[in-house]
Amino acid sequence: MPLFIRVTASAMIMVMGITTLAPAQIIRNQRPRAYGATTATPPPAPEARADSVLAGPTQLTPRGFDSPVDPATYIIGPGDQFVVFLRPQGIDFRLTVLPEGKVLVPDAGLVQAAGLSINQFRDELKKGLASFHHGSEIQCQLMLPRTFVVYVLGDVTTPGPVQVSAPFRVDAAIAAAGGVASPGSKREIEIRENGEVTATVDLVRLQRLGDTAVNPMLHEGQSIFVPSRGPACNVTGEVWQRGGYEIVEGETAADLIELAGGFTTNADPGDMVLERIAESGEITVLKLPESELATTRLQDGDVVVVPDKRSFPGIDFVRVQGGGGRDGRIYLAEGETLDSFRPRFIRLRNDFDLSNSKIERRQPDGSMEFIPVDLSRLVRGDTTLSVVLQSGDVINVPRLEDIVYVTGEVMRPGEVDFQRGLPAGRYIAMAGGPSDTGSIDKLEIFDDRGNRRDGDRDSVVYRGETILVKRRTAVVWGNVFIGFVSLTSLFLSAYAVITANSN
Known part of the structure; x- marks a missing residue:
């Protein structure tokens, strides 16, 4: 190649941002050549610009690749840097993909790179250089990926x-x-x-x-x-990773078993059951043959139970009744505690009294043991009250009564129907209103555990609470005054009698 052509090519490379692989020459202010040294030295990592258009992105530290870059799938973009080797000439140079998506190749000119795989770019590069380097072996490798x-x-x-x-x-x-x-x-x-x-x-x-x-x-x-998490199902029993799993539309019981790591060696796939919540809130227990796993579509709240072949047919169950979101028999895994069992049946709703729940357990002599449990504390993360469940246990979660009690200075003390969001004044009106001596703005409200708070006609009342209507202050002081006058009259009368007798 004539000397002036090679110098012109070098100048073009400098203008377009293409540097040779001879950093030592550049440091010594020597003229860079279009085809540099035979040893390729990666450049230092570029510093982040302080005036970046996208201010504030999370900056990542240098990392290793999780696997070798696949030249068939890696898609090139602006900023990618390549090293090109020409053999046997011993020529090597570096190319940087420009913002327009092309690279400026010595001799060949501009070659499209962005949007191509590495393999496709290699083919385009070889086509561009073939007429200038007959019989040369042309190699192109990704040297520094873009950011x-x-x-x-x-x-x-x-x-x-x-x-x-x-x-x-x-x-x-x-x-x-x-x-x-x-x-x-x-x-x-x-x-x-x-x-x-x-x-x-x-x-x-x-x-x-x-x-x-x-x-x-x-x-x-x-x-x-x-996005936010979608529906979830639970798998328990003889699988490797029992627990709850988010499900996507169309997934089956077979997909759930796969996510849970498959069956353990002790699993009995022939006797699986599916616990499903009916519209009424009760649990329906369905047989789940292994042959139907791939065709059984899952629904939100489903529980797939894989029994242990060593203990079937004596599968352990706990019964939930009285409320709590799920009623019916629920499979019990060996050694399961109330804390681990709780998410399978509790649905947080404010019409159940979690704090007054209990476990009913039959003793060997036939007597019943009642174990009080405060499920509300378990929901808040307190596991100190968790107990190991036994087969046959009955977990009773009472439903809060749909009534409010009104007592004190009202016309008709007693129960009135609860209606969500009603203030105390409305409940007092439902009880006939305050008596002549009652004050609607002087109330005490007690919850179902006896905790007291002061209130007035606008106070919100909750299910099962009691409203105490107190006497008006004027009536109280009037009664005190009447009592004082009566006592004074009695004293004066007694004094008059005593004085008359002394005379």
């Missing part, structure tokens, strides 16, 4: 922009945003592009089953949205 910003939004700990380095997968971007928050879904995470959902990510399948196909790589222009 870009994606937004991670929804139910994550710290939603907002995250700066990532390709190749970067969805789970890593979510981890950089602090992880999925407690109300968020791990199974229907959305990848959005141009305002449309282009894919969904299932982190549970990734973590439980190692399915990397559900964890794609990210590229520019994409964002991640974590």
Whole structure:
């Protein structure tokens, strides 16, 4: 190649931001060549710009790759840097993908790169250089992946922009945003592009089953949205990972068993049952043959029970009655405590009296033992009251009475029907109103445990509470005055009698 052509090519490389792999020459202010040294030295990592257009993205520290970059699937974008080797000439140089998506290749000129896989780019590069380097072996390798910003939004700990380095997968971007928050879904995470959902990510399948196909790589222009968690089911008994699992639409009992790690060696798949909540709130226990696992669609609240073949047919059950959200027989795993059992039957509703619940247990002699339990404390995280359940136990969660008691200075003391949100004055009116001596603005209200609070006609009253209407202050002082006058009259009369007798 003529000297002036090589110098011109070098000048073009300098203008377009393409540098040679001879950093020592550049440091010594020597003229860089279009084809540099034979040893490729990676450049230092670029510093973050202080005037970034996207202010405040989460900055990630350098990381290792979770696996080698696949040249067939890695999609090139602006900022990617490649090293090119020409053999046997011993020529090597570096190319950076420009913002327009192209690279400026010595001799070949501009070549499209963005949007292509590495393999596709290699083919385009070889076509461009073939006429200038006949018989040469042309190698092209990704040397330094680009960085870009994606937004991670929804139910994550710290939603907002995250700066990532390709190749970067969805789970890593979510981890950089602090992880999925407690109300968020791990199974229907959305990848959005141009305002449309282009894919969904299932982190549970990734973590439980190692399915990397559900964890794609990210590229520019994409964002991640974590929606709220959807319906959930429970699997208990002889599976490796018993517990609750979020389910996606269309999943079956077979999918749930798979997420739970499959059957243990002691499982009896031929005698499984499905606990399902009916519209009435009661539990329906259905036989679940193994042959129907793949066709049994799951519903919110379902519980799949896999019994132990060593103990069947003597399966242990606990019965829940009186309220609490689920009534009926529920399978009991060996050694299960009230705390671990609680999420399977309690549905937090304010018409059940969790604090006055009890366990009814039959003793060997036939007598009944009643164990009081405050389920409200367990719900708040206090496990000190948890007890080990036994087969045949009955958990009784009483329903709060739909009445309010009105007593004291009213026309018709007694029970009145509870209506959510009504103030005390309305309940007093339902009891005939205050008596002539009663004060509607001087009340005491007691809850079902005897706790007292002061109130007036506008105080909100809750189910099962008692309203005490007190006497008006004027009436009280009037009675005191009348009593004082009566006592004074009696004293004067006695004094007059005593004086008359003394004379």
